[in-house]
Amino acid sequence: MLNEFDQNPVDVERRELRILNAFAVELIRIPSERELARHAACEVVSALGFEDCAFYFLNARGTSLKQVAFSRRAAGSPPASARAVSDIPYGRGVVGRVVLTGRPVIIGDLSRDPDYLSDGVAMQSAICVPIRSGASILGAVICRDPRTRAFGPSHLELLETVAALVGAKLDLFRQTDALEESERDAKDILDNLKDVYYRTGADGRIELVSASATELLGYSNEELLEMECRLLYAEHQDEDRFIEELRRQGGTVSGYEMQLRHKDDRTIWCSVSARYRLGGDGEVIGIEGIVCDIDQRKALEQNLSRALAQAEMANRSKTSFLAAMSHELRTPLNAILGFAEVINSEFLGPIGNPKYAEYIADISTSGRFLLDLINDLLDISKIESGAYQVDLTTIEAGGVASECLEMMRAKAAQCGIICSLHGAELPVAVRADRRALMQVLLNLLSNAIKFTPRGGSVTVALSHIGSGMAEITVQDTGCGIHDSMLPNLFEPFSTIANDPRIAQEGTGLGLAISKSLVTMMGGTIAAESRRGSGTIMRVSLSIPETLDVAESA
Template identity: 35%
Template sequence: MAVSRIIGECLDALLHPSVRYDALTSARHRAFIAPRLLGSLAAFAAFPVYLVLRGAPTALEAAAFAWLIAPILVAWFLSRTGRYEHAHVLSTLALTALVIGVSALTGGIQSFAAVWFVVIPVEAALSASRRIVTFAVSLALGGALLLIALGGFGMLPPPAAAATSNATLAAFGIGTATLYASVLAYGAAWLARTNGALLNVEEERYRLLARNMSDVISRHNRNGAVCFISPAAETLLGVPAAQLTEHGLFDRVHVADRPAYLKAISDAARGRETGSVEFRIRREVVRDERGRPSAAEFVWVEMRCRPLEPGAAAVATAETEVVAVMRDITERKLHEQALDEARAEADRADAAKSRFLATMSHELRTPLNAIIGFSDMIVQEEALMLGAERRKEYAQLINDSGQHLLSVVNGILDMSKMESGNFEIVPEPFAPRPALLNCCNLLALKARDSGIDLVTRAPENLPDVVGDPRAFKQILLNLVSNAIKFTERGGTVTVSAAVEGARLVLRVSDTGVGIAEEDLKRLGDPFFQAGKTYQRRHEGTGLGLSIVKSLVRMHGGEIEVQSQIDRGTTVTVSLPLALPTSSNVTTLNPTAPADAPTQDYQVKKSA
């Protein structure tokens, strides 16, 4: 064992650096170097014994022993260059030259050495190269034909000068050829065992990788058909890998992404390295009682593909194949989508801030200018000789401007509280009809001054509603005042209330300017006003409808806006007759007559 280990270490030291990390190639190099070195060294070691037994060698024997340096030189060539096929060619040439030389001096084609022509192709077969085997067969046949031709033309030494071809030499030639062929056969068997063991190790290694890695490895034809796909595809797509062969994988790719999928494979088949391609692919996610997929979803995958290396495929094909690696990137796509949404939300917030500053600068500056201007005039009443009636008019204008400022500030504070969740509503049972009529009466003068007909339709049998009466009035005041503001003189604003199921439905319709379709999606965002700023004829903070939406949502209701440009707008608010139970409300029993049924109402806890 120690001797074999030492020999193995010496052979490893002779290997070329380029093959030391390739187990199969290094085994072939060892099988080439070992017999030549050991055989030549053994022959040189036996040469003194041969001299003792035979005496002085003949010229032929000396030439034969001198030839033994050739295998050592060929082994040295392979060790220094790593060129395995070139080393086999040199070995074949050296062996053929030796056989031709000995045969020519010992009887030509009938010489005991001529049998070695058979050994030449056998030795070349160890190279596992058809070109080298073909070259060796041609060389052996050429050498045999050369000896026949030389013998036929009498160019070989006469039989008297040639070595005696007796049975002993014939047996020696056959025996040595058989022995060398046996060594070659043993080497071929050892290489076959080594190759099989290495293939089993590699197969187990790649099987382990294919079964346990999350990425999917596949091999495709130029047209995208799948020749092989790893078992990881079953985990990724929820179907057996056998269903994904041929065009099974392509059929699961999203229709919109199929051109990109095919283009990536086609580019790789033409030798163009592709970075990656991302596409959606259908995955089965739900199975019925029989184990069959009953629902599916699309997941995002990233595929990297490149041409299959020559010789990598088990069977050579006429067209270039492509190897691809697919990876599930759905989570990354979701993160990117969330990032895009967050970026868009930040942009909207920045735009809202800009709109807020622009709107507030106008909304605050106009009444402040009036307050400052008229108060200065009152201070200088003696110089301006203002009468009592004029002072009263200016004081009223100052009060109106202050009230406008207060309403703007209150709107901003209410909106801020609603967005932070600190706005409180105090639900209680109340009659909606009186509240609706009161709101319309408050705005009737404004409608009359604007030349607008305000129509109210509220049945007398409307049931009581559980909610915040102040919030209810604020909803109506904002909706009706908006309708009046955006309706031209001669138009009509209609306010109606009705009960539909367990909900109170309020509708505020106008025949005003209407809202564009692209603005309807953003209507109700804080500080957003429909229409472009330079086209807007009706000023405001843009908080009215936003406050309405928040108040309706806090009551568990719904709001819907329908509008057409220059045709008018209809806002429909649907409120539950009783607030839904939630974690931040407490149920209380109001005082009721003894004979009346008990009814629960929901009241928000106070902080």
């Protein structure tokens, strides 16, 4: 080895330094990992005088070590690279042990080392050091000698220096490969990005833009690069508004909608999410963001807006028509009902034929039903058109409920139903419109009586429920409502499927009108029911503020 040819330690050291310096310089031009290992193995043997040298690199998964290069001094010939041997499993053999522990070893007698994997060549001693990059182990280099105890500290120092130089170059290769792969990935992403990515400098010029910008704006990437962003805005002041919004939101905006100008001069609606690009000292050096094409969505929104406006106009026309027709129909209908009542009472003489009396009764019943329907249509038309106004005042809920019960008591008695009022003794005052509240309660009581069989009961109850609210409930013991019908119960023309034995039908407007009136009074209405177990209607209204404060005190 080297110190055998030159016994002067100073000369040996100088020669070693020259060799290592030349080796380091030569590494600069080496183009690949395999060439790096081959050159290093040959230099260790030829220049530094080792008998043989092998370089092993960890595979990408870190599961095995592959011999990348091997060089041996042959008798009477210069050192040459030999073919690679089989891979070494991670942790096996002397090389595997060094890579596993990260510590170099000098083995004076290989025959006594249980980890040594012989290749059939008579070698007695070995030295092996890890190849590092920072804290990472990339592989190992091993040298052997046919003599026992052929290696010492000076050989270890030389081989560690070589391993350090190889590790640095190997790390550079891998960083370069990772950077190139990252750049390729970034380019692939930009080239295949559906939305447009862009990056500008502090001067507002485009520095980077994805290929999708060509499809969106019509310009080629070459035309867009170095173009001022302001030239792409539909109006120049749009840029000022966007920059101001970006500044106002602390340097980040999401979903900002604006119009950009296509190369053919048409405008395109876009949604922009962007942020400031900051330099090392925190100064703004540009903007980067994503631009999404929302032109079709905007067109759909505009079409929808026009359709809604047309629907609203049609609804107003329908409401006006219903209101006008209701007035026109009520006049002759009142006359029909009036004459039917005169005939039925035989005011001008006996009817004569009993069958005529049945006909008159049917006319009167049908007329009243039709009049109720017309009144409901008129009410809901007024509500929908905004013509129905409520006058909110402080009302004693017990008095209104008692009055409504009294008005419905005769009808309940005819049906064999008992009506009662609970909580009338409580001072339950609510903020409501008296006429509207009476209409709501009469609707609820009418439904409760209608769908409760003979012998049942209807109960109105008053109570305070906290949070400045009072509640009026109307509970019956009738047929109840199926769960599937509850969600649409308060929709117009929604009728309850009743027991077939109950031959009564409603217009389907009473509950819709009640909900609208309660909502106009600032309250809520809800239903609780189960088929065959009756129904509870809950009307919640606010308590006047003065009473609320007094109760809290």
